[in-house]
Amino acid sequence: MRKVLIITGDGGESYEALYAVHRLREEGYEAVVAAPSKRRLHLVIHDFEPGWDTYIEKPGYGLSSDITIAEARAEDYDAILIMGGRAPEYLRNDKKLLSLTQDFARLGKWVFSICHGIQILAAANLLKGKRVTCYEHIRWEVETVGGTWCTAQSVRDGRMVTSQTWESHPEFYRELMACLAEPQ
Numbered sequence: 780m781r782k783v784l785i786i787t788g789d790g791g792e793s794y795e796a797l798y799a800v801h802r803l804r805e806e807g808y809e810a811v812v813a814a815p816s817k818r819r820l821h822l823v824i825h826d827f828e829p830g831w832d833t834y835i836e837k838p839g840y841g842l843s844s845d846i847t848i849a850e851a852r853a854e855d856y857d858a859i860l861i862m863g864g865r866a867p868e869y870l871r872n873d874k875k876l877l878s879l880t881q882d883f884a885r886l887g888k889w890v891f892s893i894c895h896g897i898q899i900l901a902a903a904n905l906l907k908g909k910r911v912t913c914y915e916h917i918r919w920e921v922e923t924v925g926g927t928w929c930t931a932q933s934v935r936d937g938r939m940v941t942s943q944t945w946e947s948h949p950e951f952y953r954e955l956m957a958c959l960a961e962p963q
Contacts, residue, residue: 781959782809784856786848786876786899789814792864793822793839794945795893799860800842802952808959813851814844815873823864825945833916836865849875853882858959863894863914863944871902880905884938889958893942893951897921900939910934911941 783803787796796812803810814820824839848870853859859880861867870876880903883890892900897913898920900906906926911934913921918928932947933940933954940958942951 780807780809782811782856783858783860783959784851784853785810785812785860785862786870786880786896787812787814787820787822787842787844787862787864788866788870789821790865790868791820791822791842791862792866792894792945793824793842795862795864796822796842797840798945798948798952799862803860806956806959808857811846811851811856812842812844813846813848815848815870817844817847819843825864848873848879851879853879853886853888856883856888857963858889858891859883860891860955861893861896861899863896865895867895867898871898877903887938889955890939891941891951891955891958892939893947894944897941900941901926905939909939910936911939912943913941914944 800810822839824837825834894914901924906924910927912929921928933942933950
């Protein structure tokens, strides 16, 4: 069975993570969740409320990690999928995760990212010269490391596919599934 490594942690976006696991399983892939530790994660819901200048955060559904980030090896997976939410804010400081993400790119495997997940790709120095998208308020980080931010809901550049937010799921998962269906 083909496998996709899903990266998240406490503060990860609940809807993005659960949708990813369910959508991949629905298509017959093994979805393996990796986080800093192997346990039930505290995920959150980010939503937009009238009168707020930014999104709000509420507790979301939990999700258990299957393995730790330190245990994951790029060679064992077809792709890496990096979730958004607040988790990337601290995960981008995990040297093992940055190295792992670079390994996926170096091996020519698929690298998928949604919303704030782009912060890990930026910290791993994988965005220079790439056309990408993400939540509009982290556009600055993309451009600072040499990427080109696009307004599309989902953008493919080579073996990388990025997406703006959970609202982009239809466009993102159409592209993601098309990529995974390509010959290896």
